[in-house]
Amino acid sequence: MNIYRGRLGVLSVAALALAAVSAAQALPGVPPLSVHWEELTAPQFAVAVERAGGVAIIPMGILEKHGPHLPLGSDIMQARAVALRAAEQEYAVVFPTYYFGQIFEARHQPGTVAYSAPLIWSVLEETVAELARNGFAKIILVSGHGGNEHFVRYFCQAQLASPREYAVLLFAPEADPEDDPDVKPLLRTGLDWHAGERETSTMLAIAPGLVHLDDAGAESGADQGRLAGVPNAYTGIWWYARFPNHYAGDGGAASAELGEVLLRKRAALLAAMIRDVKRDTATLALQRAFSAAAARPVPPRP
Numbered sequence: 001m002n003i004y005r006g007r008l009g010v011l012s013v014a015a016l017a018l019a020a021v022s023a024a025q026a027l028p029g030v031p032p033l034s035v036h037w038e039e040l041t042a043p044q045f046a047v048a049v050e051r052a053g054g055v056a057i058i059p060m061g062i063l064e065k066h067g068p069h070l071p072l073g074s075d076i077m078q079a080r081a082v083a084l085r086a087a088e089q090e091y092a093v094v095f096p097t098y099y100f101g102q103i104f105e106a107r108h109q110p111g112t113v114a115y116s117a118p119l120i121w122s123v124l125e126e127t128v129a130e131l132a133r134n135g136f137a138k139i140i141l142v143s144g145h146g147g148n149e150h151f152v153r154y155f156c157q158a159q160l161a162s163p164r165e166y167a168v169l170l171f172a173p174e175a176d177p178e179d180d181p182d183v184k185p186l187l188r189t190g191l192d193w194h195a196g197e198r199e200t201s202t203m204l205a206i207a208p209g210l211v212h213l214d215d216a217g218a219e220s221g222a223d224q225g226r227l228a229g230v231p232n233a234y235t236g237i238w239w240y241a242r243f244p245n246h247y248a249g250d251g252g253a254a255s256a257e258l259g260e261v262l263l264r265k266r267a268a269l270l271a272a273m274i275r276d277v278k279r280d281t282a283t284l285a286l287q288r289a290f291s292a293a294a295a296r297p298v299p300p301r302p
């Protein structure tokens with residue numbers, strides 16, 4: 001199966017449609033092509049795939065407690081805000097709300113939806129395959145949820161298990177926002193992992209009406225260090241041992257100003273990644289070469 005080549009015939013038709021829509025967009029009052037997958041018509045969709053250079057984004061969130069003061073869907077909203085802002089800067093199509101991920105560690109808290117491991121794997125595997133079938137050969141995962149960190153990286157790694165004509169790339173900026181000269185002076189707290197200063201600030205910038213700042217101090221977001229006697233070990237209960245309130249930091253220190261800076265920085269990094277991914281031909285070429293070599297490994301010639 002060769003999804004990438006199979007779609008070239010569609011592209012020439014889409015190119016004609018693109019020219020028509022581009023001309024239409026020059027007319028006043030005609031809205032530009034939406035970056036929201038679910039807002040596009042089917043004819044617009046073909047144009048969108050072309051304009052996006054085959055790049056689609058899946059913003060990934062979760063339904064979980066965010067301290068006593070933030071909405072359950074905070075990670076979805078943050079991942080989507082970054083993806084949508086970036087796609088407006090560098091056109092890409094953004095997949096609808098996606099909340100399938102790893103969140104067993106919050107099962108003791110109200111409102112958590114913790115699907116099984118096989119299910120979250122299958123949903124993501126089938127989702128990327130469906131994106132590829134629809135013409136997206138380059139799929140960017142934007143995870144807004146810390147609990148997905150190991151899952152999404154393993155998912156990307158597992159793409160090498162079989163040949164495929166699309167690439168899955170995780171948005172994984174190396175820059176630490178705490179080192180950013182625009183961010184550093186605005187930070188007021190030290191420990192800030194979950195529903196703390198930065199996340200609460202980001203939510204203040206996205207949806208201030210959903211942030212209950214007065215409740216941020218109602219529970220402790222301090223590290224309880226209950227597994228301090230077992231250093232150098234990783235075990236699933238570590239998070240509950242340290243942060244049983246599913247709150248790590250102090251959301252009360254948040255500001256919309258910090259949130260806006262964080263959103264702007266992150267969206268700019270993602271827009272730059274979209275640009276790089278559009279230009280990139282190496283990833284898919286290397287995947288193909290690897291798959292061919294892996295199908296029949298031969299020892300190197302002396």
Ligand SMILES: [Zn+2]
Binds near residue numbers: 074075145194195
């Ligand atoms: Zn979160």
